Amino acid sequence: MVRNNLNVSETAASLHTSQPGVSKQIKQLEDEVGVQLFERSGRQIIAITPAGKDIIPVAERILAGTDDIRNLGRQHADPNSGELRLATTHTQARYVLPAIIQSFGDRYPRVNIHLHQGTPRQMATMVESGEVDFVIATEGQHYYDNLVMLPCSYWSRAVVVKPEHALFKLSQLGSLTLEALASFPLITYVFGFTGQSQLDKAFRARGLEPNVVLTAADTDVIKTYVRSGLGVGIIARMAYEQKLDADLKLLDAGHLFDRSTTHIGMRQHRELRPFMYDFIEQFAPHLTTERVDAALNAHSVRERQKLFEGVELPQL
Numbered sequence: 001m002v003r004n005n006l007n008v009s010e011t012a013a014s015l016h017t018s019q020p021g022v023s024k025q026i027k028q029l030e031d032e033v034g035v036q037l038f039e040r041s042g043r044q045i046i047a048i049t050p051a052g053k054d055i056i057p058v059a060e061r062i063l064a065g066t067d068d069i070r071n072l073g074r075q076h077a078d079p080n081s082g083e084l085r086l087a088t089t090h091t092q093a094r095y096v097l098p099a100i101i102q103s104f105g106d107r108y109p110r111v112n113i114h115l116h117q118g119t120p121r122q123m124a125t126m127v128e129s130g131e132v133d134f135v136i137a138t139e140g141q142h143y144y145d146n147l148v149m150l151p152c153s154y155w156s157r158a159v160v161v162k163p164e165h166a167l168f169k170l171s172q173l174g175s176l177t178l179e180a181l182a183s184f185p186l187i188t189y190v191f192g193f194t195g196q197s198q199l200d201k202a203f204r205a206r207g208l209e210p211n212v213v214l215t216a217a218d219t220d221v222i223k224t225y226v227r228s229g230l231g232v233g234i235i236a237r238m239a240y241e242q243k244l245d246a247d248l249k250l251l252d253a254g255h256l257f258d259r260s261t262t263h264i265g266m267r268q269h270r271e272l273r274p275f276m277y278d279f280i281e282q283f284a285p286h287l288t289t290e291r292v293d294a295a296l297n298a299h300s301v302r303e304r305q306k307l308f309e310g311v312e313l314p315q316l
Helices: 008-015 019-033 050-077 090-107 120-129 166-171 178-182 196-205 219-227 274-283 289-296 301-306
Strands: 038-041 044-048 081-088 110-117 134-137 148-155 157-161 185-189 211-216 232-236 249-252 260-266
Touching (some): 008 019, 044 050, 081 090, 081 120, 081 274, 090 110, 090 219, 090 274, 120 260, 166 178, 166 249, 185 219, 274 289
Parallel strands (some): 185 232
Antiparallel strands (some): 148 260, 157 232
8 A cells, every 4th residue: 555655446456456355454454453554534545644654664674574585485496586676766777787787687587677766765665665675876875774775886977068058168168167057057867866965065065056947867858958958967977878979068077066876775684695696796896795794784884884994986
């Protein structure tokens, strides 16, 4: 119910059962725990009760734990088959993961990979509930406080403009500046995906107000609207493709904004199958099985951070 926005019909469809069947199961669960988990208006569920808000996360953790038990059983039955479920951003799915997934697929042809996309809040919920195994997150780290987040790589921002744009001409006279950027309409990522702070913080530190006219989760959408003349695009540098984007000019913005870190995250103390360790190491070679296990079993964030002291992350 919670994953389907309290919609009984959607929940029934996802479980391949009937709406009355779902309603009956909910009522039986409420009778079992002795409290009402959902508020109702007539036959319609409209909200989660305070008791439900306390109980449901615990239930999700228990269900996620049963997935770990199933994983252990599958590992003994057939080590090289199964599922790998990832929640990630469009930029990672489009520009970073294809080569890694292809290589992984060659090694594990009987492992099915499922990619899920969402906001940082949605992706965190997917991992906590056991809906996905890992989240690959670029920013918005405060949404993942309950997860083990392992640093993978750095990425920086760049600006894309049409060749005839005034900003490109200005950039030919010297380094790109925040003052110059602030004087044009800007198109960039949805703040919920990559964090408003990196952009907003840089502009506000200089007393500038950026004129963001359009935000999108999809880098290709940003580039499309730059081509239409709507404004100047601020994207992940890795998302500029030399051949496909030859009609746009790339301007380095690494000196204007702090670089960001990509993390891979998962539930603490969870059981990982060997092919999951292999995927993590393919994605970030410094994340060896030993280091991942140490991070999963660390007793504090500081203890986990010590595992990465002196590790040089790659720049994408």
